[in-house]
Amino acid sequence: MTLRQLEILRAVIRHQTTMAAGRLLGMSQPAVSNAVKQLEAQLGFxxxxxxxxxxxxxxxxxxxHAESEPLFAQHAALEARLQELRQDKTGRLRLLATPPLGHGAIPQALARMLGRQPRLRITFDVRRLDEVVEGVESGLAELGVGVSLEARPGLSVRPLAESRMVCVCTPDHPLAREPVARPALLRPWPFIALEAGTRMGxxxxxxxAEAREPFQPTVEVRYAxxxxxxxxxxxxxxxVDPFSARNRRQPLTVLPFEPAIPVTASAFWASRLPLSRPAETLLREIRSLLEQPEMPAGAPPLRPISSPLHPMARNLREA
Incomplete structure (x- = not known):
């Protein structure tokens, strides 16, 4: 079964008539009809x-049709990349990220890059983790950045920094006087919880549950x-995760949360493709920013992971 036959099948399924499919493909109606008949004869059903x-x-x-759609997505991504190369030789980066770094370190890193490379062209969006992964797998984006990524075949993963979940509250809150936040200490106060459908939630x-404390949130939200x-x-x-805590806009007290919940921020891309120079530059900028101590005193530190291939990356790539 050839790619052209799949293209004809796809067009007929979408438009329901051979005439409309022919207009889309630049073929005559009889040619499309004959192609469908030949394909049915070839397949035997x-x-x-x-x-x-x-x-x-x-x-x-x-x-x-469903099984062949990834082929067309990859072809479209390749065509887009070729068009970029024809139109702009100065460099381009297509990037997706989840909110923890997408609303903090990444905009700062992009500002640094564009300050030195003003002709660089960036396509950037902030989405849910599953949408970021899907965008990278389909070729919509070259690079994805997210927190708490699970193993996924076909992706190369580079951890950027690791730490643990933290508890956040206003500086005048009674909890701010505590050295560590535990579930029992949170019981008297209105609690803002992450949705159960999220990994961190x-x-x-x-x-x-392990602390045998009731979980009774006042507000539930999707994003940290x-x-x-x-x-x-x-x-x-x-x-919340410590990367979201760094995105604070007002004074905020940040406490270690126990029992400790480790979190890792990672960059990932399709294993079949090497990273471009702009993507490598961006990752260096992000690591540099995460090395800066921006958390309040007493908060657990971020530990940047500077090696190109951390053991976690090997485990995820080989999974």
């Missing part, structure tokens, strides 16, 4: 049901950045 001059895909055709719930902003405003206390 029908691909469409013909009802009222429209073609409706069979279950087999829908399966083939699940880890926090497990910590409360949102929880940190609410804590800054005095809504309550929150347990």
């Amino acid at each position: 029908p691909l469409f049901e013909r009802i009222n001059n429209r073609l409706f895909p069979t279950e087999a055709a829908r399966l083939i 699940q880890a926090i719930r497990q910590a409360f 950045d949102t929880a940190r902003a609410l804590a800054e405003s005095g809504v309550g206390v929150a347990v």
